[in-house]
Amino acid sequence: MRRPLHPYLVLAAAVILPGGGQVLNRMPTRGLIMIFFMLSLGIVTMELAAPGRSFIGRHAGGFFVYAIAVMDAYMTARYRWALFRQRLSAPSL
Template identity: 80%
Template sequence: MFMGTLKMARPLHPYLVLVAAVLLPGAGQVINGMPTRALIMLFFMLSLGFVTMQLAPPGRSFIGSHAGGVFVYAIAVMDAYMIARYRWEMFRTRAAVQ
């Protein structure tokens, strides 16, 4: 059985993906090569932000009145970083073995 060596392209450093995800919602997923996931995250950010804005009592802070969108934003940042970190570690592990 042939066990050829496959060369993996070096992924971006996870910290670069993290910075992109923090600065622009959905950018981390796009950099990771998951644009559909980025659109889904943006849709839920906007949707839940709008819903909580409508349901929040008057006089709440911006974060409090858009808490649903902020929550999904935080999940999107963690998601982009975790995927980038996983790919980075897989690349490092395979490079160390070869």
């Protein structure tokens, strides 16, 4: 079994580059799906937001999916890290 990347490294990549955490978790299709919905919902909320709203308010849908993508990447990496450590410490037969 290949050693997974540390969850904090994946978290940093996910925060800096949308979809980057999923790519580091070897799930590039999932990363592309997250980016697609991030852009789609960002555009939808931009069109539906009332005039005079802040940048965050105009793109709230995209930021929501971005937050979910960051959490997804971190939790997946954390799960894989824990599974790897558990298998490492298990006695071999």
